[in-house]
Amino acid sequence: MLERLESLRQDALARVAEATDAEALRVLEKELLGKEGVISEILAAIPTLPQEERRDTGRGANALKGELLEAIGSKRALLDEALVEALRDGGGFDPTLPPATPARGGLHPITQVRREVEAIFTSMGYEVLDGPEVELDYYNFQALNVPVDHPSRELQDTFYCDDSHTVVMRTQTSPVQIRAMERLKPPFRVIAPGRVFRNEEQDATHEHTFHQVEGLVVGEDIQVGHLTWTLRRLLNELFERELEVRLRPGYFPFVEPGFEFDVRCPFCEDGCRVCSQTTWIEFCGCGMVQPCVLEAGFSGREDVDVSKLTGFAFGFGLDRLVMMRFGIDDIRNLMGGDLRFLEQFPC
Amino acid sequence: MKWLARHVDLEGITPEDLAREITLRTAEVEGLERFAAHLDDVVVGHVQSREQHPDADKLSVCTVDVGGEEPLQIVCGAPNVDAGQNVAVAQVGTRLPGDFKIKKAKIRGVESRGMICSVRELELGEDHDGIWVLPEDLQRGASVSEAMDLVDWVIEIDNKSLTHRPDLWGHRGIAAEVAAIFGRELRELDTSLPETGEEPGLPVEISDLACGRYLALAIDDVRVEPSPEWLQRLLLAVGQRPLDLLVDISNFVMLDLGQPNHLFDRAQVSAGIKVRMGADGETITTLDEEERKVGIEDLLICSGDTPVALAGVMGGEGSKVAPETTSLLLEVASFDATTVRRTASRVGLRTDSSARFEKSLDPCMVPDAAAHLVRTLQSIQPDLKLPSAPVDVGAWEDPSKLVSLEGEFARSLLGVELSDEEMAESLRSLRFGVELDGGVLRVSVPSYRATKDVGEPVDLVEEIGRMHGYFQIPGKRLIAEVSPPARDPRQVLTARIQDRLSGGARFSEALCYSFQSDELLERLGIADEPRVRVVNPVAEGEASVRRSVVPSLLGRVEINRRNRDEVRLFEVGKGYLPELTDERGQPGEIHEAGLVLASPRSKDAAFNASARARLQGVIEDLLRSLGVSIEAGLRWRALGGEDLVPGWANPGRAQVLEVSVDDECVALCLLAELDPGCARSLGLVDELASDVAAAGLSLDALLSMPKAPASYRPLPKFPGAKVDVALSLPVEVACADAELELERSGKGLVASMELFDVYEGPNLPEGQRSLAWHLVLEAKDRTLDEGDLKKFLGRVERAAERLGGALRRESTVG
Incomplete structure (x- = not known):
């Protein structure tokens, strides 16, 4: 029996040494040391042995058991270490294989820039207002010093919603000026972004539906300089640098004096496509609020003394700002709802 | 210039x-x-010799010296070309108007290296009878534009x-x-009339206030002839085609002074001028030979009672100056801006004249313009005669006015330091009269500035400001009381929806037109809903203003499915409901988030794999993020029976979440699979066949609901027990009702419940389906044991039986 133990020992140790992975070792361990393993079998057979062999066989089997446990243990540690090493091997690693990507989705570029503009103005204490897109002629024109037969109406290519022309698709965000005056108590500062409509043939630079941001500040002693200062602040934030600007005459019936506010083209030194080779970009129309517009907006307000008030107003297009920001060459993409376009502006 | x-x-x-x-x-x-600028390359040439072309009677072969080493041989077809002339030569390579490039050519066998040009070929006038013969003392080879002083x-x-x-x-x-x-002087204009004869003037009668002033002046002994070169050039430079002297001179005066005027053939208006409104059914044939219907709002100039001109818009064909005309009647008048504007737009004739009248012209300019025309004509045809004094009638008033401006007001509005005297000077340079009176500027506004533009002090501030230079006004910090600006709850909500859908749900935000095409509405079966319509749409069939955002998005599915397997779009926008128009005429406005999800039909038969189920998940996630929980008594309901189902929705797969607002039940969200018929008409067939779901979420309803902000619950102290339960239930039993029963069976122990399988098919009783959930049971005060689970499952079994079904399977997990 002792000889058998010895040959078993040599055989088992050799097999443990040869085991190449954890699974083989586990099978071997079971075969050798399991409940029905060889060692158990030997121990179970001890009562059948002659008395004089029992003690040595028992000792030898238990010693072998201990020896095998240790051998398997260290072999396991060895294999484990090899396994960890193997996991650290970078062979065949290619980080450029495409990952599992979350689906795409994002905000419209108009929304992105509009939020930027809103954030700049709210940080300066402006309230953000909204107004109807289907608007009364009164707000869109009459209260803004554009009476029914004013020639500038024809320049605006208005969509009318009824034959009597009392309801229009708003041609500008300016009607929100009047709505603000009706509701708020001066002094106040507001902006009103939103979509506007003009009956124009569509092409790469013309849309019948586009977006404006209106601004209105009303208070005592509001001056032209406040307007230019404010617009400069906006541009510096938007373009993240100081740009040259200029104020020149412009005609809008609801401001007097009225201005065009130009900004030096941020994309070129001596003329490019964006500025139509002029180096100036017409950024917005603006001016000091016409006294008769203040009269109309605050009419019937006993808590407001219009004679003490002045104000400035401005309006600029969001679409062009967006097109400039991203280099978009066709305005029709903005309202086209095409994912191939929308997915280009992840945000 | x-x-x-x-x-x-x-x-x-x-x-x-x-x-x-x-x-x-x-x-x-x-x-x-x-x-x-196109004439820079056209040069002065000297014709050295001219010979008859050997094979063509009408052609000449010329040798032309253009200052180069060798003279050029040029074949010319003009009858007036001759040796010794200076002519305008376009050499080989020169481009002429109309992108016409001169090439070397053989004309009937004779080589020609250039072209001798006529005035019309150079777009310098209308003369095309022959080549342009230039003066003698010009340098050969010089640019014609320089040599002829055409640079402008x-x-x-x-x-x-x-x-x-x-x-x-x-x-x-x-x-x-x-x-x-x-700071220069404006030259004086001669506004005196030459001596007039003693004959009585043609009577002029004005019967409507729309004509404020009418001046008629007879001019005799004129000839219709081409205009002199200087006049042709001026007109060409501003893009006007010279016609003949009388037409040109009338245009010249309009473009010079801004005062439109008209020349009649006096023989055609001998009955005397009558200015009156038109009558219904009346017609006039205008100079462009169109017969135009006029009505009682159109002002007419008549001879006797025959219309001879549409006032301020265009003259009549019958009274126009003919080639043989020698005596004229000049009309210079003042017409009401609105009347002219309306007539012009009604008859669709916007002319240079109407464009000026509609700006409100100065009536004081009338006699000056008449004199200017006569004087200019006289400088060309010195023999003209004025047989009678002008007849100048009308109830016009001089619009000049006095406006007082406080100097301090101007300074504070502009924010510049200008003295009263400096401001006065600035106004005087613009020909305003100014007197200083203490701190007040008493300003007399000249008539031509007073018709519309300048009437209030602030208008004078504009004049002062622009002369000073707006660009020189320094910026000024806006100082105001600082407080957080009020925030519009709807805008806050809009931003949260945009963020959740774009970021969490990975939808792309689209912006769609507020107009929806009739074609789209018909395809979606919703063409007959009431809509605000524009009366002058950008194109036919594009008049409808949308009620809802959803159809716009559905209209974008097909184009996107061509390029993408999956389409996920949303838009937050406004809709307009004409049936809710208020007393002022404004239609009702709704605010809505529209969503659409489309993908190829899935082979995955799982109960929650459809586009509709996935979109429902997106909406529930969105609502949860907004503090609205579907569990809290808010439950989806299948549309059917009496319900109004929108045309685009599959009536068998449409569902709604309803809430009570002001005791009225309103839809918070309507969600449906796209109707299969609509899917076909949208072109979602064959390789584009899609599983499409769409939803509209009402911002208005959301805003009116009570908010349930997230609240904290302590974490469980004892481990929960997981158990899976499958119930076989009649198909009529809504899942939510079954879940309610499970909840009750738990007696407060059910911590979470997740449906993971829906099975219909064999092994189930007729009319039943199997629903299977993962459940977690938890108690606050102890670890649950076998006994608890057993009791729970017993209650579940009895509940299932009450619902007409049975407990199919249960297993404890972990």
Whole structure:
């Protein structure tokens, strides 16, 4: 029996040494040391042995058991270490294989820039207002010093919603000026972004539906300089640098004096496509609020003394700002709802 | 610029300076162009010899010296070409108007190296009877534009920026601005009439106030002939085609002073002029030979009772000046701006004349314009006679007025330090009369500025400001009380929806037109819903203003499915409901988030794999993020029976979440699979066949609901027990009802419940389906044991039986 133990020992140790992975070792361990393993079998057979062999066989089997446990243990540690090493091997690693990507989705570029503009103005204490897109002629024109037969109406290519022309698709965000005056108590500062409509043939630079941001500040002693200062602040934030600007005459019936506010083209030194080779970009129309517009907006307000008030107003297009920001060459993409376009502006 | 120089000395002012200063102080200059830049390459040539072409009677073969080493041989077809002449030569390689490039050619076998040009070929006039014969003392080879002093600059000014300035619709008005800007004198204009005869003038009768002033002046002994070159050039430079002297001179005066005028053949208006409104059914044939219907709102000029002109818009064909005409009646008048504007737009005739009248012209300009026309004509045809004094009638009033301006008001609005005297000077340079009276400027506004533009003190501030230069006004920090600006709850909500859908749900935000095409609405079966419609749409069938955002998005599915397997779009927008129009005429406005999800039909038969189920998940996630929980008594309901189902929705797969607002039940969200018929008409067939779901979420309803902000619950102290339960239930039993029963069976122990399988098919009783959940049970005060689970499952079994079904399977997990 002792000889058998010895040959078993040599055989088992050799097999443990040869085991190449954890699974083989586990099978071997079971075969050798399991409940029905060889060692158990030997121990179970001890009562059948002659008395004089029992003690040595028992000792030898238990010693072998201990020896095998240790051998398997260290072999396991060895294999484990090899396994960890193997996991650290970078062979065949290619980080450029495409990952599992979350689906795409994002905000419209108009929304992105509009939020930027809103954030700049709210940080300066402006309230953000909204107004109807289907608007009364009164707000869109009459209260803004554009009476029914004013020639500038024809320049605006208005969509009318009824034959009597009392309801229009708003041609500008300016009607929100009047709505603000009706509701708020001066002094106040507001902006009103939103979509506007003009009956124009569509092409790469013309849309019948586009977006404006209106601004209105009303208070005592509001001056032209406040307007230019404010617009400069906006541009510096938007373009993240100081740009040259200029104020020149412009005609809008609801401001007097009225201005065009130009900004030096941020994309070129001596003329490019964006500025139509002029180096100036017409950024917005603006001016000091016409006294008769203040009269109309605050009419019937006993808590407001219009004679003490002045104000400035401005309006600029969001679409062009967006097109400039991203280099978009066709305005029709903005309202086209095409994912191939929308997915280009992840945000 | 040559035209302007007739009124003001431009010596030393470059075209660029002029354009910039006009832009900065008056109105936007849109373009600055060299007049006849195309003539730079056309050179002066001297015809050395002319011989008959051997094979063509009408052609000549000329040898022309253009200052080069060798003279050029040029074949010319003009009858008037001859040896010894100086002519305008376009050499090989030169481009002429119309992108016509001169090439070396063989004409009937004879080589020709250039072209001898006519005036019309060079776009310098209408003369095409022969080549342009130049004066003798010109240098050969010199550019014709230099040699003939044709160099000029055209300054284009944006019409829109002159809407309020009738005085700037003629060169003299612009010249007056230039004089003020550069501190120069405006030249005097001769506004005196030559001596007039003793004959009685033609009677003029005005029967409507729409004609404020009418001046009629007879002119005799005139001839219809081509205009002199200087006049043709001026007209060409501003893009007007010269016709004949009388037409040209009438245009010239309009473009010079901004005052439209008309020349009648006097023989055709001998019955006397009557200015009256039209009658219904009346017609007039205008100069463009169109018969036009007029009505009681259109002002007519009549001879006797026969219409001879549409006042302020266009003359009549019958009374026009003919080639043999020698005696004229000149009309210079003042017509009401609105009347002219309406007539012009009604008959669809916007002319140079109507564009000026509708700006409100100065009636005081009438006699000056008449005199200017006569004097200019006289300089060309000195023999003309005025047989009678002008007849000048009408109830017009001089619009000149006095406006008082407080100097301090101007200074504070502009924010510049200008003295009263400086401001007065600035106004005087613009020909305002100013007297200083303490701190007040008493300003007399000249008639041509007073018709519309200048009437209030603030209008004078504009004049002072622009002359000072707006660009020189320093910026000034806006100082105000600081407080957080009020925030519009709807905008806050909109931003949260946009963020959740774009970021969490990975939807792309689209912006769609507020108009929906009739074609789309018909395809979606919703063409008959009431809609606000524009009366002048951008195209036929594009008149409808949307009620809802959803159809717009559905209209974008097909185009996107061509390029993408999956389409996920949303938009937050407004809709307009005409049935809710208020007393002022404004239609009802709703605010909605529209969503659409489309993908190829899935082979995955799982109960929650459809586009509709996935979109429902997106909406529930969105609502949860907004503090609205579907568990809290808010439950989806299948649409059916009496419900109104939108045309685009599959009526068998449409569902709604309803909430009570002001005791009225309103839809918070409507979600449905796209109707299969609509899917076909949208072109979602064959390879584009799609599983499409769409939803509209009402922001208005959301805003009116009570908010349930997230609240904290302590974490469980004892581990929960997981158990899976499958119930076989009649298909009529809603899942939510079954879940309610499970909840009750748990007696407060059910911590979470997740449906993971829905099975219909064999092994189940007829009319039943199997629903299977993962459940977690938890108690606050102890670890649950076998006994608890057993009791729970017993209650579940009894509940299932109450519902007409059975407990199919249960297993404890972990």
